[in-house]
Amino acid sequence: MFTLIAALVDFFNVLSAWRYRISSRTIIMIRILQALFLTIVIYARVFESQGGSLSISTRFNDGDVSFMWNGPSSDSYDVALPGLRDGAFNVNGSNYTVKNAIDYESIIFDVKAKSDTNYSRIIYKVSKIESKEGDSVTISWTAPFFPQAGVYTIYHQNKANRSIIQVTSNTVTTQNSKYEYLSQPFNSTNITFMLRNITLDDAGYYAGGIGTEAAWSGGGVVLIVLGNPSTPNITGLLNIPVGNTTNLTCSSTSTSSPDYYAKLVKLSYKWFVNGKDVQKPIGDIRFSERYRDMRFTVSKNHRYNQYSCEAIEKNLLSKRSDPVQINPLYEPGTMSISGKPDIHNGKLTVKEGETVGPYNCSADCNPPCEIKWRYKDIDDKVNDASSSGQELSVLKVNRNISLLRCIAIYMNKTDDKKKHNITLDVQYLDNPVVLINNKNGEPNHPVEIREGGQLRLSCNVNGNPVPKITLQKVAGDSKINQSTSGDWLNHTMQSLECSNIGTYKCTGMSPGFNDTEKMFRINVSCDTRLDYSLPMKTLYGSKSGQDIKITVAVPVIANPPPHKSSVRWFGPVEDLDIASTVSQQDVPYKHRINSSIPILDQNYFGNYTLKYNMTDVVTITINAEDVPQVPRNFNGYSYASGYINLTWVSGFDGGEVQHFILSIKDQFGWHELANLSDPGQGRVVHYESGRLNAGQKYWYQLKSCNIINCSKESAEITITPKAEPRLSVLLDKTFVIGASSAVVILILTIVFVLIILKRKTALNRQDNQQDGAEIADQPDVVLYAAVDKSAFQKNQNKADVVAEAVPEKKDETDNLYAVVEKKTTTEAKPSATKPESEQKNECKRERQEGATAAEATGASGTSRNVNQDGLIYIDVDFAKKPENKDKNEKPKIHGEEDRTEYTFVDFSKKAPVVKEKPKKEEEK
Structure with a gap:
């Protein structure tokens, strides 16, 4: 049936959607039919009883449930409520309302017409959810159907009816973010949504459907938001004579919502006596049902009690009520003095010149008694004292007053009065008398005393009882002296110090009396010192x-x-x-x-x-305590091949022992090379490295450090160690020189042979020209002369075959020497005995050797001469050595003093190979 109704509703919704294609009259008809079917839907939730002829529907409104059936409203019907009301009863009309339905879990409603034999029944389940403010709650129910094309609306009914959620088959619209629709899919008939952060305004009835009538239809849920009960109020008779019974009532109301729930709540109560929880009867205290009323018999002690209560609703407590007190009524009993008079040995200690009190005299009576105050002097004369009701306010006491009296009069009965006496012990304390060096001490006129002087102090105080006298320095806790007698207190300072400067006071002290004191100042002059x-x-x-x-x-x-x-x-x-x-x-x-x-x-x-x-x-x-200074004059030099020396000047060490950190830079950066000690400020520090790679650059940096910190790094320096020839290179060069020398010697040998042959021809020609005179052999005199290297290089460049150049050592001097051949006449005689032919051959041989020597030493053949004595001369250059710095030094001939007769030229001194000059050059 519900499916059919839903289909019809969807049909009308579709027609509404096509309204722009249909005439206005047709639209009106569609709306009427739609409303009719909505009404049918509202009354669709009907449960027919077995054999019953009536259809029953429900409507929820403000906590009541109305049951409606389809019979004529003018007829009378039999209605029964099993479990709620005994027996059936007659109802006129076609509806009946059950009041306060939320009090029940479910309601069974039976109804039948007079003509029916069986009852029609519906069971209405009262769905309730209880929650507290601030909580979240999930509300759900089962809808009879969900519209296929329309909108399912969820309503909230409390003091007003409003829609909160609209749901279609694919969308959900909420009126507030606190609502969240949970049903999936959206067109499910299991309606479920969440309500967050609940307040009292959210309480009420929640229901849903496709029209506004659904807000009251059955099947919804009542949300009850519980609140703390209101603050209770206590009522009852409070002023009651002692011995009578009083009844105190605690009253409160529920603040829960909705209101139709709150009015049904029955609160329970809890009582407190002087703040203490009273749950069970104690003594003569009795309680009514739910502890609303408390009864007890009044006594005097009840006036000191305070009574309060709290209301309880499902574990929710109200605030505690204001406390109330019982006022018991009774005649005067004992009297008391409040203000706690300081009584010693039955006497009240009173200071002379001050007022007594304030003291409050009270009698143990209710209503209060009339209180009067009087005093008695040492002459036993009684006088009225100044008072304000029970309080003694102003009474100036002197040494002549001996007694105070309080009188209580109850209910104006002067014959029935109570009195209370207070015996006075009037005490006094005079101001101290102070003498400083037999003079009165005054605070505005300090006593001036030089350091080391003497000071005499005297102090006296008169009082009752005998006061204690103290003498002390102000702002100091120690007392100079104290006395318990009435005599003068004397104190002498033999040798004053600067610490004695200050204000002093003499104090008189008596129990229960304000101390009296007199202050004076002492000023001690002293010199400045540590x-x-x-x-x-x-x-x-x-x-x-x-x-x-x-x-x-x-x-x-x-x-x-x-x-x-x-x-x-x-x-x-x-x-x-x-x-x-x-x-x-x-x-x-x-x-x-x-x-x-x-x-x-x-x-x-x-x-x-x-x-x-x-x-x-x-x-x-x-x-x-400083950081050391940066070292000064940091530099270095290379003093030998592969070796360097670094130097710097030590600066100020900052007050602590310093050391130097020398760093070297490589491809990975700077790293520490050496840690050197400090020889002292201004001293030069040396660092010699080990053997380094000659010709390679090295970077160095220096800083000084002590226990505090290190100085800044000095500017980096770069040093390149000197280079020296390597042994392998020298060996290679020696080999080249040797090979070159061999080639040169071979060439010279060939040239020498050619020269000999040429000279032999010349000598033969010369021999034919000579007259055969005998030439005596002369001893050879070897003269050595330094040969000019420039000439040697010059001639060497002119040679046909040039040997490989040999590097010269810087620390060596290449001395080239030439041997000068000289024939002497002193030894001619021994040769005279030889045959003439032998002499001629010797002469020829000597001439040939001389010619050969001349050619070897670089002298040309034309520069060579033979005189009549047979001496052979050659041209020799006596040039100075180029290394000699003394330009005035004359050339030196080695061997001049010790001559040896030889006829050869020494070629061992690197004699250059001389090519024979062309004729053109000789002519020049």
Whole structure:
């Protein structure tokens, strides 16, 4: 049936969607039919009983459920409510309302017409959900159907009816973010949604459907939001005579929502007596049902009790009510004095000249008694005292008053009165009398005494009881002297010190009496000196620089206070400009001289002496505690092949032992090479490296360090070690020179043979020209002369075959020597005995050898001469050695003093190969 109805509803919704194609009259008809079917849907939730002829529907409104059936409203029907009401009863009309339906879990409703034999029945289930404010709750029910094309609307009904959620088969629209629709799919008939952060306004009835009538239709859920009950109020008879019974009632209301639920709630209560929970009957206290009423018999002690209560609704407590008190009524009993008079041995101690009180006299009676105050003097005369009702306010007491009396009169019955006496012990305390060196001490006129002087103090106080006398310094806890008698208190200070400066007081003390005192001042003058009672730092460590200053605070004792103009510092530097200030400490004679000492450079380290009026006060020491200076004059040089030497000058060490860190740079960066000790400021430090690669660049950096820190790195330097010829190169060059020399010797041999042959021909021609004179053999005289190298190089360049150049050593001198052949006449005689032919042959041989020597030494054949004595001359260049720095030195001929007769030229001194000059050059 429900499926058919839903299909019809969807049909009408489709027709509505096509309204722009249908006439207005047709649209009106569609709307009428749609409303008719909506009404049918509302009444569709009907459960027909077995054999019954009536269809029943329900409607929920403000906690009540109305049952409606389809019979004529003018007829009478039999209605039964099993479980709620006994038997059937008659109802006129076609509806019946069950009040306060939310009190029940379910309602069984039976109805039948007079003509029916069976009842039609419907069972209405009252769905309720209870929650508290701030919670979240999920509400759900089962809808009879879900519209296929229309909108299913969820309504909330409390004080007003409003829609909160609209659901189609594919969309959900909520009126507030606190609502969340949970049913999946959307067109499910299991309607479920969540309500977050519940408030009392969210309470009420939730139902849904396709029209507004669905808000009241059955099948919904009642959301009950529980609240704490209101603050209770206690009522009852509070003023009651002792012995009577009183009844106190605690009243409160529920604040839960909706209202139709709150009015049905039955609260329970909890009572408190003086803040203590009373759950069970105690003594004569009794309670009614749910503890709403409390009964007990009144006694005097009940006036001290406070009664309060709390209301309870399902474990939710209300605030506690305001407390109430019982006022028991009774006649006077005992009397009491409030204000706690200080009674000693039955007497009240009272100060002379002050008022007594305030004291409050009360009698144990209710209503209160009339209270009056009187006093009695030492002459037993009674007088009225000034009072305000029960309170004694103003009564100036002197030594003549001996007694105070309080009188209580109940209900104006003067014959029935109570009285209470207070015996007075009037005490007094006179002001102290002080003498300083037999003179009265006054606070505005201090006694001036020089340090080391003597001071005599006397103090006396008169009072009752006998007072205690103390003499002490103000702002000090220690007492100079004290006395328990009424005699004078005497004290003598033999030798005053600056610490004795201050205000003193003489105090008289008596129990229960304000102390009396007299103050006077002593001023001791003393010279400025160091205060040894306070710690004084005398050793400082510091850096140096333009902005470096050491703050020194020197505690001193002085009275009058020191003047900063008389403060001077003397230290390692003359004409110190040190600013100083003076500040007082906690006592007038203690001060601090605050100075700021500049440490501009290392010369400022040392001892500093503070003088006041040129008198020494204290000496401090400021030591260097600085980073060392950067080493100066950092450089290096290479002193041998592969070796370098680094030097620098040590700077200021910062006051601590310093060392030097030498770093070298490679492809990976800088790393430490050596750690060297400091020989002392201004000393030169040397570092010699091991053998390095000659010709390679090396980078070095230097810094100095002490225990404080390291200086900045010096500028890096670059050094390239010297190079020297390698042994392998020398061997290679020696081999080349040897090979070249062999070639040269071969060439010279060939040339020599050719020259001999040529000279032999010339000699034969010369022999034919000579007259046969005998030439005596002369001893050879070897003369050595330095040969000019320039000429050697010149001739060497002209040679046909040139040997490979041999490098010269720088520290060697290549001396070229030529042997000069000379024939002497002293030895001609021995040769005269030889045959003439032999002599001729010798002469020829000598001439040939001489010619050969001449050619070998570079002399041309034309420059060679033979005189009549048979001496052969050659041209020799006696040039000075090029290495000789003395330009005035004459050429030296080696072997001149010890001549040896030889006829050869020495070629071992690197004799150059000389090519024979062409004829053209000889002519030139």
